[in-house]
Amino acid sequence: MxxxxxxxxxxxxxxxxxxxxxxxxxxxxxxxxxxxxxxxxxxxxxxxxxxxxxxxxxxxxxxxxxxxxxxxxxxxxxxxxxxxxxxxxxxxxxxxxxxxxxxxxxxxxxxxxxxxxxxxxxxxxxxxxxxxxxxxxxxxxxxxxxxxxxxxxxxxxxxxxxxxxxxxxxxxxxxxxxxxxxxxxxxxLARLGQLTCLRTGGTLHAVGEADASTRAEFLRALRLICDAPGRGRLTLDLRRLEFLSVRCARDAVRLLDTAGAGRTVRIRCSQRHATLLDRLGARTADIEVSG
Structure with missing residues (x-):
């Protein structure tokens, strides 16, 4: 499945x-x-x-x-x-x-x-x-x-x-x-430790746990939304993540810097994850704390 x-x-x-x-x-x-x-x-x-x-x-x-x-x-x-x-x-x-x-x-x-x-x-x-x-x-x-x-x-x-x-x-x-x-x-989700990434329009929803075992899938999903054609705002929604590792958080921060011309990227997440992203260099203006 x-x-x-x-x-x-x-x-x-x-x-x-x-x-x-x-x-x-x-x-x-x-x-x-x-x-x-x-x-x-x-x-x-x-x-x-x-x-x-x-x-x-x-x-x-x-x-x-x-x-x-x-x-x-x-x-x-x-x-x-x-x-x-x-x-x-x-x-x-x-x-x-x-x-x-x-x-x-x-x-x-x-x-x-x-x-x-x-x-x-x-x-x-x-x-x-x-x-x-x-x-x-x-x-x-x-x-x-x-x-x-x-x-x-x-x-x-x-x-x-x-x-x-x-x-x-x-x-x-x-x-x-x-x-x-x-x-x-x-x-x-069927198992603990699982990650599922769902895309709806210009929003990528990461659900589950983003860590060493699921990082490859997390990276694929980040690249998918980052490389999407067109202009306008993209949203990375992390509110349904139970766990976000430092390495995966760093990958998300890099996303903010690699979006194509005419693109802006917002990360929607909990205060706990916002604190981690901020410490890794994300701009406060790019983070929306919610949920």
Whole structure:
């Protein structure tokens, strides 16, 4: 799967670390990986924010196997949260009890109950990682699942609840995966450490992590926008970068000096990245701090 092609027409593409309270995200993972690194990062970030976390792992895995996916997460935070109830491993089957047949209304009712309970318990938010393997496990039809995904927006309106819907790409038809990606406001990169560069008009969006392992792709994208024909302003948007190395930041600064005649280049980024770019010699007038 070519990450650039897969994400190029979704405006909400971002790495899992950039998810915020109230986000509803689609996540597609390769069969056999169980989405371990993205799941772990999502869980750890939620606990670090003081949120309660629910994990509905792949139904074919035991709770012990799901728990083993968190073994590489840093520090004692997960173990402490698991003991205290801040991290709960569950299943869709258990969530909708005593009903045995899945309905969107029953699931929404239970999520609202869990959200209310998390508020009452003093958590700063509630987040859920839901592996969509529950569809086959409960014998639900795809139309029911797709309808739920397309009409779930009311769960996220107050910014307290966030959710990842994780799809094993071997278990769903490609048209369903494409439809579900576009039904979600957020579309997660497949792996930690990945970089995807998306171009819309005169703007290049760098998404993920720009470091030694992804520098070649970052450079190709910089050259692509720098060498674009025509005149006017170009924008390098770094707001969805989770990490920007010094070397890649220096490459971006050089971009400002190599644009063709009649071109101006603006870098749109966070304050953290703006500070780094400034120290590497970028002109303050060329940087727009946003997000």
């Amino acid at each position: 070519n990450a650039h092609e897969d994400h190029e027409d979704h405006p909400g593409t971002l790495p899992v670390q950039r998810m915020r309270p109230g986000d509803h995200a689609f996540y597609r993972y390769e069969s056999g990986t169980h989405g371990r690194d993205v799941m772990s990062a999502f869980v750890w970030a939620g606990l670090a924010r003081g949120e309660k976390v629910l994990v509905f792992g792949p139904p074919r895995l035991t709770s012990g196997q799901v728990w083993s996916a968190f073994e590489d997460a840093p520090g004692p935070l997960l173990a402490t949260a698991h003991r205290s109830g801040g991290l709960a491993l569950s299943s869709m089957r258990r969530l909708i009890e005593p009903q045995r047949e899945f309905t969107a209304d029953r699931q929404w009712e239970r999520i609202v109950e869990e959200t209310r309970a998390a508020r009452d318990e003093g958590f700063t938010g509630l987040r859920a990682y839901i592996d969509m393997g529950w569809v086959a496990d409960l014998g639900a039809d795809l139309d029911t699942m797709m309808d739920r995904e397309q009409r779930a927006g009311h769960l996220f309106t107050d910014g307290f609840y966030s959710e990842i819907c994780a799809y094993d790409e071997s278990r769903f038809p490609e048209p369903v995966l494409r439809a579900m990606r576009h039904a979600h406001p957020r579309d997660l």
